Amino acid sequence: MKSAYIHIPFCEHICHYCDFNKFFIQNQPVDDYLVSLEAEMKNTIEREGKSRVDTIFIGGGTPTSLSVRQLEHLMNSIHKVLEPSGQIIEFSVEANPDDLNAEKLSFLKEAGVNRLSLGVQTFEDELLKKIGRVHETKDVFIAVEQARKAGFQNISLDLMFGLPGQTTLHLERSLQTALSLDAEHYSVYSLIVEPKTIFYNLMQKGRLHLPAQETEAEMYELVMENMDHHGVKQYEISNFSKPGFESRHNLTYWNNEHYYGFGAGAHGYVNGKRTVNAGPLKKYMALVDEKGFPYTEESDVSFKEKIEEEMFLGLRKTAGVNKHVFQEKFGQPVEAFFAETVQKLEKQGLLLNGTTNISLTHKGKLLGNEVFQSFLK
Structure with a gap:
């Protein structure tokens, strides 16, 4: 075992394209969820046996929507149960640019986090509004500057293309701005309209106007060309990095290796078995409380x-x-x-x-x- 994915399903707002398991954080039982999450981790380690964890990825939702006190609870659980070594290769946390501040960044660094993944998506403020994001371009610059001051030397920026109303010029500008920030890693994905999203409902009504397929292909070519020109090498279809900064955690998935999946809606692959956790919070917490594990599916991989x-x-x-x-x-x-x-x-x-x-x-x-x-x- 080398990797652990931990899902924090809470958000300050819901983006129009997102189909991940998520909930508005207001009035949610966040503290109770963190208790259940620790119990799931503990029970899993006891059942599957202890092994060294080399990479941890906390995703969401928006992990940084938690308060510092709640983040402290989460990190204490991780260190108590998973016991990541002092030499952990990669400890990543996803973050929204507008959720970060100096206090959270300082705490995360002290807790052992050594990689930040910032959900930027685009540097066009009008496009950000169209896709339901609430941060602005200036917030990204502030977040990166604060992260550097806190000591983070591995920052990844997430970008998207094929967005409603997006042109190749929009993308070109976003790429140039992203590259000017000199991040160590970039994930650049094309928009996929998934069921149960705001965009899907708009598409069903004929109100979602996406770039043509040929334009989207041109955009992908543009991404590859710009990254290569700036010495940021493509190592996966949608991922680019400076040498030595490839995402070790995501390579676990692409190398088809085993990983724990903790939290509501998380998927795991342990000892030849795939597991799917319950997504709804009440169901997730009830299953952990009653059975020790929140699985709605558990199957051997043939x-x-x-x-x-x-x-x-x-x-x-x-x-x-x-x-x-x-x-x-x-x-x-x-x-x-x-x-x-x-x-x-x-x-x-x-x-x-x-x-x-x-x-x-x-x-x-x-x-x-x-x-x-x-x-x-």
């Missing part, structure tokens, strides 16, 4: 699922799937299971089948979902 996941997760990485690692994991070479699929995709110019790795071509990155689906038998 051999077939494991090899499929190894391919479509591994191919997200620029390096692709390592053939030697695949054979060590599954006892046979990739070709024993996917020879025809690999050959077909290679002929289409979507895959590069090298001596040691199978990876996406540039064209393959643009048609990633099509490639990934090819490995689902």
Whole structure:
């Protein structure tokens, strides 16, 4: 075991595109939730056995919507139960630029957090309003400056493209501004309109005007070109970093390795089993109280699922799937299971089948979902 994901499902506001498990923080049982979260972590460690945790990622929701007192409760639980070593490789917390202040940043740093992931999305204030964000561009500059003063040397900025009303010029400006902040890491995702979101409801009514598919492809090309030009290397379809600052936690997912998933709505993958936690707060807390675990689903991952996941997760990485690692994991070479699929995709110019790795071509990155689906038998 190397990684733990911890979900804090509370937000000061709900963004129009977000389909993660989240709740308005006002009048929510935050303190009771943190008690249940600690109990879930403790019970899981007791059941699965103690192992070193190398990466921790606290996501949401908005973890920094918690007060300093509540963050202290959370961090005490993490250190008491998970006992992350003093040499923990990566301890990340997601944050909204407008939720941060010097006190919270100082506390997080002292608690062992060494990486911040800021939800910026765009540096166009009008676009921020359209997507339901409440921060402004100036807040990002203030947050980054305060984080640097607090001693953070690993900052990631999240950006989005394909937003309603967004043009390539908007994106170009946002990229240039983001790069001027000299962050160590950038995650740049295209908008996906998910059910149960404000954007989905608008789309159903014909009131959501998105860039054309061709424009979205141009935007992705623009992202890759700008990052490369500034020496920020792409290491995954949507992720870019300075050398040595790749997200070690997210690489756990893409390398198809095991991780704990704690909190309401979290998913875990431990000892060959996938778990899905209850999303509603009352149900989550009741299950932890009654059964010790909040699972609504718990299932063994079949051999077939494991090899499929190894391919479509591994191919997200620029390096692709390592053939030697695949054979060590599954006892046979990739070709024993996917020879025809690999050959077909290679002929289409979507895959590069090298001596040691199978990876996406540039064209393959643009048609990633099509490639990934090819490995689902």
